[in-house]
Amino acid sequence: xxxxxxxxxxxxxxxxxxxxxxxxxxxxxxxxxxxxxxxxxxxxxxxxxxxxxxxxxxxxxxxxxxxxxxxxxxxxxxxxxxxxxxxxxxxxxxxxxxxxxxxxxxxxxxxxxxxxxxxxxxxxxxxxxxxxxxxxxxxxxxxxxxxxxxxxxxxxxxxxxxxxxxxxxxxxxxxxxxxxxxxxxxxxxxxxxxxxxxxxxxxxxxxxxxxxxxxxxxxxxxxxxxxxxxxxxxxxxxxx
Amino acid sequence: xxxxxxxxxxxxxxxxxxxxxxxxxxxxxxxxxxxxxxxxxxxxxxxxxxxxxxxxxxxxxxxxxxxxxxxxxxxxxxxxxxxxxxxxxxxxxxxxxxxxxxxxxxxxxxxxxxxxxxxxxxxxxxxxxxxxxxxxxxxxxxxxxxxxxxxxxxxxxxxxxxxxxxxxxxxxxxxxxxxxxxxxxxxxxxxxxxxxxxxxxxxxxxxxxxxxxxxxxxxx
Numbered sequence: 511x512x513x514x515x516x517x518x519x520x521x522x523x524x525x526x527x528x529x530x531x532x533x534x535x536x537x538x539x540x541x542x543x544x545x546x547x548x549x550x551x552x553x554x555x556x557x558x559x560x561x562x563x564x565x566x567x568x569x570x571x572x573x574x575x576x577x578x579x580x581x582x583x584x585x586x587x588x589x590x591x592x593x594x595x596x597x598x599x600x601x602x603x604x605x606x607x608x609x610x611x612x613x614x615x616x617x618x619x620x621x622x623x624x625x626x627x628x629x630x631x632x633x634x635x636x637x638x639x640x641x642x643x644x645x646x647x648x649x650x651x652x653x654x655x656x657x658x659x660x661x662x663x664x665x666x667x668x669x670x671x672x673x674x675x676x677x678x679x680x681x682x683x684x685x686x687x688x689x690x691x692x693x694x695x696x697x698x699x700x701x702x703x704x705x706x707x708x709x710x711x712x713x714x715x716x717x718x719x720x721x722x723x724x725x726x727x728x729x730x731x732x733x734x735x736x737x738x739x740x741x742x743x744x745x746x747x748x749x750x
Numbered sequence: 751x752x753x754x755x756x757x758x759x760x761x762x763x764x765x766x767x768x769x770x771x772x773x774x775x776x777x778x779x780x781x782x783x784x785x786x787x788x789x790x791x792x793x794x795x796x797x798x799x800x801x802x803x804x805x806x807x808x809x810x811x812x813x814x815x816x817x818x819x820x821x822x823x824x825x826x827x828x829x830x831x832x833x834x835x836x837x838x839x840x841x842x843x844x845x846x847x848x849x850x851x852x853x854x855x856x857x858x859x860x861x862x863x864x865x866x867x868x869x870x871x872x873x874x875x876x877x878x879x880x881x882x883x884x885x886x887x888x889x890x891x892x893x894x895x896x897x898x899x900x901x902x903x904x905x906x907x908x909x910x911x912x913x914x915x916x917x918x919x920x921x922x923x924x925x926x927x928x929x930x931x932x933x934x935x936x937x938x939x940x941x942x943x944x945x946x947x948x949x950x951x952x953x954x955x956x957x958x959x960x961x962x963x964x965x966x967x968x969x970x
Contacts, residue, residue, distance in 0.1 A: 558876055560872055560875060560876060583878050583879075583880060584878075586875065586876060586877065586878040587877070587878030589876075590876075591876040593869070593872065593873065593876075595869055597869045597870065597872060597873035598873070599870065599873070599888055599892075600892065601891045601892050601966075610877075610887060611877035611878060611879065614879065614883055614887060615877060615878040615879055615883070616878075659877070660876075660877075663877060663878070
């Protein structure tokens with residue numbers, strides 16, 4: 511589903527991703543953990559080319575991401591992304607937020623999209639908020655709208671970029687529950703998070719990143735209970 | 751008082767005032783309307799990350815903003831004919847207002863576009879929207895809220911400044927005022943009426959802006 515080959519990414523003089531390679535299979539749930547500044551969010555943003563890379567190759571669903579515009583937009587339509595700060599469109603109602611891209615990007619008929627959007631909103635528990643505006647919702651509700659918005663594009667892959675980090679503690683669960691359900695439904699997911707409980711419960715594979723490199727990866731049990739690398743041990747020691 | 755001085759305004763004067771009002775409306779609708787269209791493109795270019803677009807736009811904006819409207823009018827009306835390009839009065843007036851308003855408005859458009867955070871672009875791009883789609887459906891509707899108050903302020907200012915076109919003898923509101931005072935010496939009454947007519951033009955625009963702003967208001 512995703513193939514990342516030896517990518518390098520620089521922000522000016524800062525070398526943020528150093529020779530990162532990664533394969534993600536269809537239906538796999540990969541959780542990426544690591545200290546802030548380790549490049550995990552950047553890696554995620556490279557996967558739909560919100561950030562360009564300087565060298566290496568990224569393949570998503572058999573299409574190579576390069577500077578060719580149609581390729582990038584084609585891939586982005588297939589890859590859903592959910593952001594830490596929700597990034598809902600504040601001038602549109604919840605339903606319009608969810609419907610916009612399928613209608614104008616996928617060019618699907620509005621009536622059909624509306625049905626699907628309502629179904630997805632019901633699935634994330636927001637059937638009674640369809641006419642509300644983002645500012646009228648709690649953080650947890652906004653983030654569930656953001657997930658619904660991504661899902662309505664019928665993506666083959668979902669990227670989650672620290673999606674619970676901006677939420678009040680009591681709102682984290684409702685978002686994680688939606689993500690767990692998604693994982694059970696077989697969605698391919700790459701999740702950057704600090705929620706270790708979520709990683710343990712859902713992840714097929716946990717990746718630990720530090721200083722722009724993948725330091726260690728394996729099953730949740732392997733990485734959390736039997737970390738091999740010194741840096742992984744130090745990081746887990748700090749947060750667990 | 752000598753016989754040839756008319757001591758009150760008559761029906762013909764009233765008609766002349768109406769004609770002046772109509773011509774001012776024509777001048778402003780055409781000049782400012784075209785200016786808005788140009789401003790949209792210049793503003794988009796100015797906000798572009800491509801220097802080959804943003805630099806020429808910045809140059810255009812600065813040159814126009816930093817020279818007087820009256821000189822621009824003189825250049826169009828008196829200097830172009832020297833180069834063999836004869837411009838009718840109305841066209842010269844419209845062209846001048848168009849160019850002048852577009853530069854100021856472009857800068858307001860740029861500020862509006864840049865007020866919309868990178869987050870919104872990220873979300874739009876991540877959903878597969880291109881530049882034009884993101885601009886049309888996500889950025890512009892939100893930027894409008896930022897653009898409208900100073901934009902309408904600019905338009906109101908320019909409607910009043912359109913009075914400079916009277917210097918090339920275009921029979922707009924101010925020119926009519928001058929003609930009537932020369933004829934009647936009733937300066938206070940005539941210019942009072944002229945000022946009131948400008949108010950009638952500008953006030954609805956002002957109200958329109960308030961209601962548009964309210965309608966576009968996004969709580970939070």
